[in-house]
Amino acid sequence: MSGRDERGYAQQVGVVVIGQLGRDLVLRTDGLPQAGGSVTAETRWESLGGKGANQAVALAQLDVPVSLVGVAGDDHQGASVLRQAGRDGIDTAAVVRRGRTALLVDIVDESASRRLLEDIPEQSLVTVEDLRQAEAVLGEADTVSIQLQQPAATVLAAARRARQGAARVVADGVPEPSLCDELLASVDVLRADAAEAELLAGGPIRTVPDARALGHRLLAKGPGLVALAIPEVGDLLVRPDGSHLLPLSDVPVVDPTGAGDAFTAGLITGLRDGADVISAGRLASAAASATVQRLGGRPDLSGLSEKLKGTTRRPKALP
Numbered sequence: 001m002s003g004r005d006e007r008g009y010a011q012q013v014g015v016v017v018i019g020q021l022g023r024d025l026v027l028r029t030d031g032l033p034q035a036g037g038s039v040t041a042e043t044r045w046e047s048l049g050g051k052g053a054n055q056a057v058a059l060a061q062l063d064v065p066v067s068l069v070g071v072a073g074d075d076h077q078g079a080s081v082l083r084q085a086g087r088d089g090i091d092t093a094a095v096v097r098r099g100r101t102a103l104l105v106d107i108v109d110e111s112a113s114r115r116l117l118e119d120i121p122e123q124s125l126v127t128v129e130d131l132r133q134a135e136a137v138l139g140e141a142d143t144v145s146i147q148l149q150q151p152a153a154t155v156l157a158a159a160r161r162a163r164q165g166a167a168r169v170v171a172d173g174v175p176e177p178s179l180c181d182e183l184l185a186s187v188d189v190l191r192a193d194a195a196e197a198e199l200l201a202g203g204p205i206r207t208v209p210d211a212r213a214l215g216h217r218l219l220a221k222g223p224g225l226v227a228l229a230i231p232e233v234g235d236l237l238v239r240p241d242g243s244h245l246l247p248l249s250d251v252p253v254v255d256p257t258g259a260g261d262a263f264t265a266g267l268i269t270g271l272r273d274g275a276d277v278i279s280a281g282r283l284a285s286a287a288a289s290a291t292v293q294r295l296g297g298r299p300d301l302s303g304l305s306e307k308l309k310g311t312t313r314r315p316k317a318l319p
Helices: 049-061 076-087 130-133 151-165 177-184 192-203 208-219 259-272 275-289 304-307
Strands: 014-020 023-027 039-051 066-069 102-110 114-119 141-147 169-172 189-194 225-230 234-239 242-247
Touching: 014 049, 014 151, 023 066, 023 076, 039 049, 039 076, 039 151, 049 076, 049 141, 049 189, 049 259, 066 304, 076 141, 130 151, 141 151, 141 259, 169 259, 189 192, 189 259, 192 208, 192 225, 192 242, 208 225, 225 259, 234 275, 242 275, 259 275
Parallel strands: 014 066, 014 141, 023 102, 141 169, 169 189, 189 225
Antiparallel strands: 023 039, 102 114, 225 234, 234 242
């Protein structure tokens, strides 16, 4: 049965992630090839991937009930990634099938330098009509996480539908400029990586004061919490009543792919569990740190779930 918490957010079945799913191909090499050259792939790994799927996997590993709204190809690769999602504990009832499955190629060398190649057919993007077909899961969500790489009309419709249902709305990425103000008015939490933060700012974000100033400009448009990555520094959580820096963890980086997806999943998990914002941020940072220590964007948080979540159960101070 549905209910509402003290802030009026719905307390229902779990999280709905709206975003990309596809097939990940990860290649580990001893250096990247020069023009006209070649190198041998030392490691090859294939799995379910895409920003939406990676975030959904991380949520499932953190014991959060999660549904994915996305598009899988009407091909054998699409069938394969859907089977993997099912094994991961993700509800895929709202995933539609059409076209060919998106392919994401992650080429990483031993210094953790990477190159990403993407084949994302237009048919693999979520449409407003896909959202209508996902009404059953959207209507039962307590949190809706929207990947802003999806079409602007879809993103705006998803945020409005989630807000209508009293779900917490989490947006990950950079809003389309023409719809930025309108979208942020319906968003509770905005997360941006370092490159995205610079796009939002229209210039470099190098220091904590830079990120803090940007965060407060974004807060004025509607969100209650903004999380911004700062290159070589960490992640800054900005709220109307202050900010908190989560420094980069001192861990060996194998592949930075998927760190932001894991961060967002950890933040969502902490907030759903009733953590204060700083504790939720620490969970997010720990999830990201665990993810960069392995190849590919797919996280592996299962063994850390109880340890990480145990640090977040503090009095509520939700954004």
